[in-house]
């Protein structure tokens with residue numbers, strides 16, 4: 001008999017998730033720009049903030065357990081059916097629910113080489129095994145994903161665009177991936193950065209969901225100004241929404257999140273402003289920094305991945321240190337198996353100019 005409670009076998013195989021750092025540590029006097037968590041550089045929608053007024057009057061009672069008003073607002077804005085939506089405390093919660101519902105011991109989940117780190121966490125948490133498909137030049141390789149599928153594969157996780165690479169696959173490639181899967185394999189399309197995509201041949205996944213019984217699309221409010229409130233949503237076939245709702249905590253989304261989310265999704269003008277700001281500085285940063293020493297991957301997200309010389313992380317670490325000294329916090333990528341890369345969120349104008357200045361001055 002064990003001398004103390006023992007975690008389920010998959011749990012201790014999880015490498016703890018390390019969030020982006022948010023302070024430069026002691027001794028720093030510079031104004032800090034946090035470019036490590038892909039948050040909104042323009043704050044939250046003013047309408048979302050206004051919706052939080054009067055919250056004090058309602059905190060004593062439970063929120064609506066089905067997040068009905070928020071689901072209806074999302075359905076209206078995105079042209080979806082409210083009954084096929086489920087809201088989570090961040091999309092992280094929905095990814096956990098999907099894994100708990102569709103994965104178990106002996107099952108496998110296919111993920112891409114540099115895919116979002118939450119996928120292996122939720123997979124192992126459910127007792128299943130993550131199977132990694134190699135990328136092709138930092139882009140998801142549909143043939144490799146399909147090649148990684150076995151009889152044991154129950155779920156395929158795809159972030160599109162992907163975090164941290166910023167690369168994406170086209171609608172045609174997404175459909176080809178789906179077409180290669182058995183009908184009992186669930187395709188999870190995580191479109192966390194859909195609001196920032198500018199590519200014409202991209203699809204967030206609504207159509208694929210509607211036409212099939214084995215596809216869901218997961219989205220988030222975290223990258224469009226409401227990261228603190230933890231709001232994610234999933235669009236899926238009614239049978240999957242029903243299964244998740246059975247496992248979901250009955251009051252998983254708090255009242256503040258529901259109120260602000262409803263106002264934020266309707267504030268299409270603010271989201272358009274965010275997208276325009278992002279596009280401008282994403283392009284600008286790529287143009288400024290792409291040179292022989294640094295390669296900026298083409299990004300469809302609200303961040304770029306900068307690749308430095310392949311020297312076991314030495315150049316990337318030096319760049320990160322120089323940025324930090326200038327008050328600019330970016331994300332080191334060792335946890336993703338990318339020691340020679342830094343992920344830089346698109347921030348305010350001033351922060352973007354400062355990033356370019358520091359990185360162009362390296363080694364001079």
Ligand SMILES: *Cc1c(COP(=O)(O)O)cnc(C)c1O
Nearest residue numbers: 090091092116159163192220222
């Ligand atoms: C940020 C992100 C999420 C979202 O997380 P929340 O839990 O909604 O904050 C999901 N997937 C990817 C790929 C992300 O980068």
